[in-house]
Amino acid sequence: MSVETRETHPETDPRLVAWIRQAAPYIHTFRGRSFVIAFGGEILSEDGAQALIHDIALLDAIGIRLVLVHGNRPQIDADMLERGMEPRFHHGMRVTDAATLECVKRAMGVARFDIQALLSQGLPNTPLAGGFLRVTGGNFITARPVGVVDGIDFGYTGTVRRVIAEEIKDDLAQENVVLITPLGYSPTGEIFNLSWEDVAQAVAVAIKADKLVYLCDGPGLLNKLGEAIDAITVDEAQRLIDRKVPQSPEVAHIFRSAVAACRGGVGRVHILDRKADGAMLMEFFTRDGVGTVITEEALAKLRDATIDDVGSIVALIEPLEEDGTLVKRSRERLETEINRFSVIEHDGMIVGCAALYPVPGEKNEGASGELACLAVHPDFRRGGFGDQLRKHIETKAKKKKMQQLYVLTTRTAHWFVERGFVEVSVDQLPTRRRELYNYQRRSKVLVQLF
Numbered sequence: 001m002s003v004e005t006r007e008t009h010p011e012t013d014p015r016l017v018a019w020i021r022q023a024a025p026y027i028h029t030f031r032g033r034s035f036v037i038a039f040g041g042e043i044l045s046e047d048g049a050q051a052l053i054h055d056i057a058l059l060d061a062i063g064i065r066l067v068l069v070h071g072n073r074p075q076i077d078a079d080m081l082e083r084g085m086e087p088r089f090h091h092g093m094r095v096t097d098a099a100t101l102e103c104v105k106r107a108m109g110v111a112r113f114d115i116q117a118l119l120s121q122g123l124p125n126t127p128l129a130g131g132f133l134r135v136t137g138g139n140f141i142t143a144r145p146v147g148v149v150d151g152i153d154f155g156y157t158g159t160v161r162r163v164i165a166e167e168i169k170d171d172l173a174q175e176n177v178v179l180i181t182p183l184g185y186s187p188t189g190e191i192f193n194l195s196w197e198d199v200a201q202a203v204a205v206a207i208k209a210d211k212l213v214y215l216c217d218g219p220g221l222l223n224k225l226g227e228a229i230d231a232i233t234v235d236e237a238q239r240l241i242d243r244k245v246p247q248s249p250e251v252a253h254i255f256r257s258a259v260a261a262c263r264g265g266v267g268r269v270h271i272l273d274r275k276a277d278g279a280m281l282m283e284f285f286t287r288d289g290v291g292t293v294i295t296e297e298a299l300a301k302l303r304d305a306t307i308d309d310v311g312s313i314v315a316l317i318e319p320l321e322e323d324g325t326l327v328k329r330s331r332e333r334l335e336t337e338i339n340r341f342s343v344i345e346h347d348g349m350i351v352g353c354a355a356l357y358p359v360p361g362e363k364n365e366g367a368s369g370e371l372a373c374l375a376v377h378p379d380f381r382r383g384g385f386g387d388q389l390r391k392h393i394e395t396k397a398k399k400k401k402m403q404q405l406y407v408l409t410t411r412t413a414h415w416f417v418e419r420g421f422v423e424v425s426v427d428q429l430p431t432r433r434r435e436l437y438n439y440q441r442r443s444k445v446l447v448q449l450f
Helices: 014-030 049-063 073-082 098-119 165-171 198-208 234-242 251-263 280-286 307-322 331-334 386-401 413-417 429-435
Strands: 033-037 065-070 141-145 158-163 177-180 183-185 191-193 211-216 229-234 266-275 294-297 300-305 342-344 349-359 367-374 405-411 422-424 444-449
Touching: 014 280, 033 049, 033 198, 049 098, 049 280, 049 331, 065 098, 065 165, 073 098, 098 177, 098 183, 098 191, 098 429, 141 191, 141 198, 158 198, 158 234, 158 266, 165 177, 165 198, 191 198, 191 211, 198 211, 211 280, 229 234, 234 251, 234 444, 251 266, 266 280, 266 405, 294 331, 300 386, 307 331, 307 349, 307 367, 342 386, 349 386, 367 386, 386 405, 413 422, 413 444
Parallel strands: 033 065, 033 211, 065 177, 141 183, 211 266, 229 294, 367 405
Antiparallel strands: 141 158, 183 191, 266 294, 300 342, 342 349, 349 367, 405 444, 422 444
16 A cells, blocks of 8 residues: 655745635625626637636636526527528628528527536536536527618517516526526517627626626727726726727627626626636636726725724734834724724725824914825735825815925835925924934935925
């Protein structure tokens, strides 16, 4: 009998450990939430299908309720061309006559079976090992015909009329993965070919999904300079549409559906690159993400601190206190002075703080303030949050009729100088603040005059 041995203290991968620890709060938050994941037929004909199924299995394993909406445009086109038929489109919508509808049904059926087969795998050493994903579906979508547009009869091309949301929710409550094929049915028994983008939006709104995810052909939304946008509000996204800012073909196609879903009450809409391996995992379980998230309100909120924020502020400033950047403050002191603090909250996490302290002065010195305890989480220091906090404190100081704002710092003097502060001697501090100056720290004194 052989006995396997290992070192008592094997080397660890600090990046893996850090990633798992960083992901833990998101796992707790997402458990029991409903996500709608939508993807076109392109992903089924590319190498990423297997990886996508593995990621879906992982999301299911941690308790996320999943609705999958798939498309089949390339498969339908291929089936039509094989039969000598020419695909027809108008304004991005397929014209579906009776013959085309037969191709649609064939392609949709094959795709659905293929996805169910992928979700049924249980190979060792894969995320599907030891698990079982029960897949359900049904006639959840009632549809109506598009009709005649610009003189063109769209035939059996339809739009969503109603989503039977309660049936979908019941399946999700039983821990089933709901797979929706973009076909709709009429009360008269007709079948309509639907846009998978619009079906995903309608389903997400109907079930009040926490997230709607579109996997498409680009890295997310782009601004007018062609740069990727990490996060954007629904109003800002609408302005991109109105200004016709160029997007990748598939992103442009889903853009309006994404905005409509967000306005319809979906918590977050994510636009991700389907070719980026693990895009959903990186988007959901890291702070920065890898695509674009559309929200009703901005992810980052600057607000006055409350007593409930004390613990988060302590965790934020402790490393800076340990290395001497900030003066140490006890939790008790923070609790009594919390009304002087402002914080930046990003996606529910306190990532920055700053405080404004009035500086007692003599009659001839004028009203003064001190900007203190300015701190930003290391992962967010490139987001401009430090400047937002500084400007916020300056605005508060002006409203309080302060004539100058002081900063005492040992490490960041240049940062403040670049933003209009001027270095002065300790002697120029107001008398009572000068009496409290710690000569052992030898902090530099800077001032901003109003």
